[in-house]
Amino acid sequence: MSGLAKTIFRLPSLMGLTNGMRSTMGKREFTRTLWHMCKRPEDRLGVVGITNPSMACKCGCGGRHVHTKGERELVEFLTEEIVAERKAQKIKTIPTEVEGFKVKLNGAEVELTKQTDKEKIVISFNVNHTVDADDDAEIDPSAEKGEFAEMKSRPQFEVDIVKGDTTVSFTCSYLQGQAQEGEYDDVFGIDEMTIFKGEWNDKVYAVAGDVLDGYLYDLLMNLLEEKGISNDFAEKLSDLSTAYEHSSYVGLLENLSKFTTGK
Template sequence: MLGSRHILRAALPLSRTLCTRISPGKIRSPGYGMAAARSLTLASQQKILLPLICQLPKRGFLTSAPSFAESRRLAQVKSDGEMAEFLAEEIQAEKESLKATGKAVQVKGFDVSTDDADVTFKKNFNGEEITVRVNVNHSVEAEFAEDEQNPAQQQQQQSPDAPPMTKMVCRPNFSVTVVKGGYTLSFECSQLRDEEDDEDQQLGRNQQTEENYQDMFSIDEFSVYKGERKDMTYVMSGEVMDGNFYDNLMNMLDERGINSDFVRELVDFCTLYEQKLYVNLLENLMGIVKP
């Protein structure tokens, strides 16, 4: 059987270069073999890893794929550039359309004030304060454009291959308040579409025997209250009104200038005003994405 010294020499053939020479007569401590083994292991690791570490490139020359944040920034720069190009074209087209429209549209007999998307029309009538309020948000729709001054274009539109021309029109619902003697008459009105006109005619409303006249709006709700309107204020739905009562309310509004002619001017004004708000929104966005 080999002695402990032979085992140590077999396991650590290079221990002389790492340990102090000890004479054969002296006794080594029990931890000597473990210490020598740890020293050899460390030396072996240094001998193997040191050349590999020396071969690594310096920090400044490390190459790797772009991080997620860097990729996201690059994508954002690209998307912002594309958005800026689109905005420049869209703003130019909308401003040209505004120039072609001409001067601002007026609503006869009413003073107009605006606050972003809110538009208010006011006037006095025989001691009554009449106020019409609209909001142009979510009120734009596309409708077929009518061009009576260009018959050739109309003929082209009639061909099956020609796409129909449309224009954007703002048709907001509106509320009317009539204040007199401390009392307020409140009307919630909505604009009628062609299919809604047909339904009203079938119900016997908005039809006159003297002339073929159709209202461009309907009364959805009606209420009368004193002071401020509250949640508990009674409101009558236009769907359940007596036909004569409904017609009398429409006549009251007509006498105060709230009729189909007013609605036409309202639509023209709101269409132009909403387009200006749209251009302003695009310009504000351009200020954000423009490089």
């Protein structure tokens, strides 16, 4: 079942709260402090002054000087932020294929599809509210104070294995923390599993992964691995999601800048 058709209840997490912390805190504090130091008395009225106007207005108003002080500050900050975020992008171009799965992008939705003679496998997820600091990233002792660990996107994702008119569907999510001794080192786990004919609807029975028989759970994880959804694939899926989420964030900043300048 697709991510759009199937309703998934998700618990709130710190991911949403950390999603906005992309620049270092030191940079944000310095930027705000710098603006307060540069204030002119007439700016406190809330409108940009027109003394000694320049036709090359940095906010993009074309020399009309009709923007408020808040808009000017926002646009100048966005200009610097966009440059910084583009510089931080590790993957500049989103791949069109991952491990034989064709990638399709639609807003915040991502879909990967692999078609064979016997079956079709569809993996779908949404990049919204999926970013958190990479807990596994090594901390560089030489890094400047205030720097954050790398931001990683680890979305909950659907895996649909379709044969004819029947679909076996898994809802999966990334596991947090290090595996304890004697435990499997799985990167992801099964949250829910169901099987249905035709289109999914909310009358279809589904079972939670944590109540499945342990041996059955292992067999289902083996099945997913045979279909190409392995630990290695899950890591690459996270890399894809991270790159696309970051690209979407930069696009949001650019659209906000255009909206503010009236372009």
